Amino acid sequence: MAANSTAANNMAPLPVVLIGCGRVAEKHLKAISKLKGLALKAVVDVNPDSAKRLLSSVKGFSDVKIFNDYKEAIDEIKPAIVSVTVPSGLHYQIAKYAMEHGSNLLLEKPMTMSVSEAREIYELSQKTGLKVAMGHIYRYLPIVGLVREDIAEGKYGKVTHGTIYVRWGHGEDYYSSAAWRGTWKSDGGALMNQTIHAIDLLVWLMGSEPEQAQAMIAKRIRNIEAEDLGMAVLKLENGALAQIEGTTATIPSKHTAEFSVFCENGQLSMGLDSGKPHLNILSVKPDGKTKKLNGYYIRKQFKKGGLFSYKCALNPHLGIYKDLFDSIVENKAPIADAYAGFSSVDTLLGIYKSAKEGRPVDLPLKDNFTSTDMTGFFN
């Protein structure tokens, strides 16, 4: 049953409770406001002014209830979906409570700040059948899913390597806007906050799981506890290598993120440069000449997802909510599911562990590792 089928159209909208009314929450509200299958019933924040400000920033939510305790909101509303948009160090406790009370999740990245907690959320989703859609926005951009299918089907031959850079400059004003930002306990640094979903996309595109990480991190110019620059190399199970650069120590008005995957018979690069998308997909023909496939993928995406898929480029959370709704109605896994949440936390904490111990580490991590194990690293 597709979400736009008659049965889905006749369903009562699924009640949603959003917990955490800060910066990213507005993107969630804008997405919910565009989907008929969802009804926002309550928002929660320890600061009631943030909740009021959020509700007045998006049209159509004037009658939404405000709570300051997430347990009360979940107990009273019994939502089908809980959206978790609080500081990262609080994701685990809220996600666990929501699932134990029968709610599906839209859980912001990173899933948790420790490997054991991420595994527990993943296992809880397996045990209960509840859906977890991660805030891994890059998987929801147009064309990436199509490219992934073609790489997986061997259209480009063997994957040799991939690279990402995420140069997402943030100044002191960003870091001083909330006490949790840039702390090991609640946020991590440029890799854990700004790069984790990009690492998730690169690994997903390359179609294999990470088996080893080697990394270095640095604190160059931002006055934070964690790193403002990190570089890492991952070895994947299929032998391919992935190179990662993530930083907030670049110019704040020039956010760029670029993904490239190199294969035997093609290479694919896509990215965002100050909000402008760019794409360069090349395949190698049998005569050795290259063919640009940008137009092919743009048309194919339009045929598959219509204008909606391109609207997701402007607000990928629209794609995440639609996917979560479809996943609940059709009982299937979301595109960025609980396993993606767990695996990316495991990889990221493996990167931190490697930086801390100055040696490569095997993935998945055998023992628990948590972001607070990095406390004092730059002292």
Ligand SMILES: NC(=O)c1ccc[n+]([C@@H]2O[C@H](COP(=O)([O-])OP(=O)(O)OC[C@H]3O[C@@H](n4cnc5c(N)ncnc54)[C@H](O)[C@@H]3O)[C@@H](O)[C@H]2O)c1
């Ligand atoms: N997927 C993305 O593109 C994306 C983008 C930005 C942020 N994020 C993630 O979203 C999360 C929130 O980030 P943000 O920048 O919006 O943070 P923020 O500080 O702007 O907002 C967090 C809000 O949570 C509230 N809060 C704190 N403790 C609470 C509690 N116990 N109960 C209810 N509310 C509580 C705060 O008062 C604040 O209003 C982080 O995990 C971040 O990594 C994801």
